[in-house]
Every structure is written in structure tokens, then in C-alpha cells.
Amino acid sequence: MPGTPTYVIAVGAMFSALEVVPLAMVGFEAYNNYQRSKAAKWVQTYKWSIMCFIAVGFWNIVGAGLLGFSINTPLALYYMQGLNMTAAHGHAALFGVYGMLGIGLMLFCLRGLSQQYAWSDSLLKLMFWFLNIGLGMMVFMSLVPAGIYQAAASINEGMWYARSPEVIHSKMMETLVWLRVPGDIVFAVGTLFLAIFAIRLLLKRKNAA
Numbered sequence: 001m002p003g004t005p006t007y008v009i010a011v012g013a014m015f016s017a018l019e020v021v022p023l024a025m026v027g028f029e030a031y032n033n034y035q036r037s038k039a040a041k042w043v044q045t046y047k048w049s050i051m052c053f054i055a056v057g058f059w060n061i062v063g064a065g066l067l068g069f070s071i072n073t074p075l076a077l078y079y080m081q082g083l084n085m086t087a088a089h090g091h092a093a094l095f096g097v098y099g100m101l102g103i104g105l106m107l108f109c110l111r112g113l114s115q116q117y118a119w120s121d122s123l124l125k126l127m128f129w130f131l132n133i134g135l136g137m138m139v140f141m142s143l144v145p146a147g148i149y150q151a152a153a154s155i156n157e158g159m160w161y162a163r164s165p166e167v168i169h170s171k172m173m174e175t176l177v178w179l180r181v182p183g184d185i186v187f188a189v190g191t192l193f194l195a196i197f198a199i200r201l202l203l204k205r206k207n208a209a
Contacts, residue, residue, distance in 0.1 A: 031057070046111055048124035052104030055132055059096025067092055067144075079154045083162055085147030092139050100131075103194070110201065118204035120197055127193035134187025142180035146173060 031054055043050065067089040071080050080086065107124070149172055154162035167173060 028057070046108060048121060048128055049104050049107040049111060051128055052100045052107065055100045055128070056097055056104065059092055059100060059135075063089060063092025063094075063096045063139075067139075079159070080147070080151045083147055083150040083154065084143050085151060088139050088143035088147050091135065091143060096132075096135055103131075114201055115204070118201050120200060123193050123197040123200070127190050127197060130186055130190030130193060132190075134183050134185075134190055137183030137186055138180055139183075141183055142176050145179075146176040149173065149176070 067085070070076060071085050071089055111119070150162045150167060153167045161167060
């Protein structure tokens with residue numbers, strides 16, 4: 001905004017970047033509560049729903065916090081806004097936080113609506129780890145390295161160069177794009193396990209009726 005003092009922008013960015021602190025506390029609190037109450041039978045019943053909530057805390061710290069902080073300061077925004085570091089932050093914060101939160105809430109509701117014989121913790125375990133590992137591979141094998149490569153081009157030459165065909169279609173960037181495929185495959189397998197779990201619940205519910 002024209003006429004806005006620089007210190008106002010810097011203070012606003014600082015408060016936005018500091019969101020990692022309360023988010024980290026939330027993640028640690030969820031983990032500690034889970035550890036303390038492991039012995040309770042109901043905790044084991046809702047184990048993978050709770051694990052999804054713990055994953056929300058983790059991706060809050062990593063995606064919304066650390067990766068958000070990396071692009072949030074005024075100087076970083078000047079050089080990296082809209083490049084692959086923004087995409088890395090978006091992937092980790094959007095699915096890592098809201099996607100896992102949605103899955104956790106869905107499992108929490110379904111657990112109360114489903115019979116014990118229809119539930120499958122083994123499918124949920126595979127779903128949880130494949131989704132989170134796949135997301136991590138996407139972010140840290142492809143998007144973050146591509147973001148750093150583009151950021152270096154932007155700092156050395158300018159934003160126009162970082163978004164130019166010379167960088168976007170360079171051998172390095174195309175290699176990093178292909179490195180996203182393994183993570184996509186692992187993530188897709190995780191969604192398949194979730195779909196199988198949901199279909200299994202639906203079919204067993206129909207059979208019981």
C-alpha cells in the first residue's frame with residue numbers, strides 16, 4: 001500500500017511468522033496427551049483419528065510454520081512470492097493441516113457409527129503412513145528443492161528470470177518435476193487404502209442390515 005511505513009509491514013509479517021510457536025505447542029500437547037492416555041481403551045478405539053490430529057499439529061509446524069516462515073518476511077516475499085517455495089508451503093499447509101483434519105474428523109464420526117467387526121485399523125495404518133510419507137516426499141524431494149533453485153535465480157537475476165522458460169524448462173527443474181512422481185504414487189496409494197476402508201465399511205453395513 002502506498003505510504004504504508006516499512007516497519008508496519010515488518011511487524012505484520014513478524015506476527016504472521018510467529019504462528020509456528022502456538023502451533024508447535026498444540027502439536028506437542030496432542031502428542032503428550034496421547035502418550036499419557038494410551039492405556040485407556042477408548043484411545044485405542046480412536047487411535048487413527050487421534051493420529052490424524054497429531055499429524056495436523058506436525059504439518060502445522062512444518063507447512064504453515066517453517067515453510068510459511070521461509071516465504072513470509074518482506075525480503076523473502078520480494079524474491080520468492082509465487083515460486084515453488086509458495087507451492088511447497090501450500091501443499092504442506094493445505095493437505096497436511098486441513099486434509100488430515102478432515103480425515104481425522106471423518107474417522108472420529110465413522111467410529112461411532114460403525115460396528116467393531118467392520119472396522120479395520122490395518123487399512124487405516126497404511127492409509128495414514130502412505131498419505132503422510134507421500135506428502136513429505138512431494139514437498140521435500142521436489143517442491144522445496146525447486147523453490148530454492150528458483151529463489152537463487154530470482155535473487156541473482158530477478159523474478160522475471162526465475163519465471164522464464166530458461167529456468168522453468170531447464171534440466172534441473174524438469175528433473176525436480178519428475179522427482180515428484182514417487183511421492184505422488186505413494187500418496188495415491190494412501191488414498192486408495194482410504195477408499196477401500198470406506199467401501200468396506202459401507203458393504204459390511206449393508207450386509208448387517
